[in-house]
Amino acid sequence: MLEGWWKGSVFMMPEVDRMLREISAGALAHLALLQRNLLMLQEEDDFRAFLLGLQAALPGWPPILLARFEVDGDQKRLLAGIDLGWPAGWREVYEKHRWYEVDPVIRSPAGEAIVWSARLADPGYAPRGRNERRRYRHFLEECQRWNMGKGLTYIAERNDYRVLISLIGTEVEDDTYTRQLLSLLLPSLADAAGRALAQNIRMAKFSPRQKTIFDLIAREGLSQEAVAERLGISVATVKNQIRYMREAYGARTLAQLVHIVSARE
Numbered sequence: 105m106l107e108g109w110w111k112g113s114v115f116m117m118p119e120v121d122r123m124l125r126e127i128s129a130g131a132l133a134h135l136a137l138l139q140r141n142l143l144m145l146q147e148e149d150d151f152r153a154f155l156l157g158l159q160a161a162l163p164g165w166p167p168i169l170l171a172r173f174e175v176d177g178d179q180k181r182l183l184a185g186i187d188l189g190w191p192a193g194w195r196e197v198y199e200k201h202r203w204y205e206v207d208p209v210i211r212s213p214a215g216e217a218i219v220w221s222a223r224l225a226d227p228g229y230a231p232r233g234r235n236e237r238r239r240y241r242h243f244l245e246e247c248q249r250w251n252m253g254k255g256l257t258y259i260a261e262r263n264d265y266r267v268l269i270s271l272i273g274t275e276v277e278d279d280t281y282t283r284q285l286l287s288l289l290l291p292s293l294a295d296a297a298g299r300a301l302a303q304n305i306r307m308a309k310f311s312p313r314q315k316t317i318f319d320l321i322a323r324e325g326l327s328q329e330a331v332a333e334r335l336g337i338s339v340a341t342v343k344n345q346i347r348y349m350r351e352a353y354g355a356r357t358l359a360q361l362v363h364i365v366s367a368r369e
Contacts, residue, residue, distance in 0.1 A: 142296045164275035174265035194250045206240045214261035217287035258290030309352045
């Protein structure tokens with residue numbers, strides 16, 4: 105009965121038939137409950153609470169990172185949306201060395217659950233150039249030093265960026281139940297992230313001060329003069345910050361900026 109329900113669901117993925125031959129009925133029942141809860145998520149706080157509950161239920165309490173990877177011309181950025189225990193030092197090293205240029209996980213095709221240890225060991229994903237191969241060997245050494253050699257990632261492709269959901273740990277790879285459950289759940293998590301975090305992710309280019317100004321204008325409907333009074337700054341400062349925000353998003357007017365940032369996916 106559960107198998108029939110799953111095959112008729114809107115979450116049907118290409119690998120489901122294979123997974124159904126391997127996953128237990130109990131895991132499918134657990135998956136159905138999680139999927140139902142995901143449909144109700146609307147805001148970032150709801151999504152964070154869901155991920156915290158999932159994290160607590162999984163063996164080893166694995167760190168979870170929801171991030172957006174975007175390419176703007178020659179500029180590439182990995183922006184965290186929700187960070188639940190990700191090693192801060194690793195993120196700094198990763199950005200400093202631009203590991204995303206050689207990381208086989210983040211460079212993988214979208215739409216599949218990626219097992220880190222298998223992808224890191226796959227020679228087909230190693231860079232071809234001599235300099236890049238040297239960087240890649242350094243990257244693999246750092247993965248081992250930071251205990252970042254095992255985990256699971258799902259990548260969802262959007263028009264101009266990627267959404268990544270990653271979990272660290274031996275258990276998410278080696279525990280059969282956990283790995284199978286996450287392989288089927290992560291695609292729906294990525295879809296829910298697009299709904300719940302669309303505006304927060306779009307605001308990633310804002311500084312903390314700019315986010316505050318934007319919220320006061322877009323959510324509370326304050327005028328620029330009222331924003332300046334609320335924050336104890338000059339109107340000129342507010343206008344300058346709005347100009348910086350418009351330039352960052354290619355918006356000609358404040359109204360266009362609000363539309364770009366506030367639009368839901």
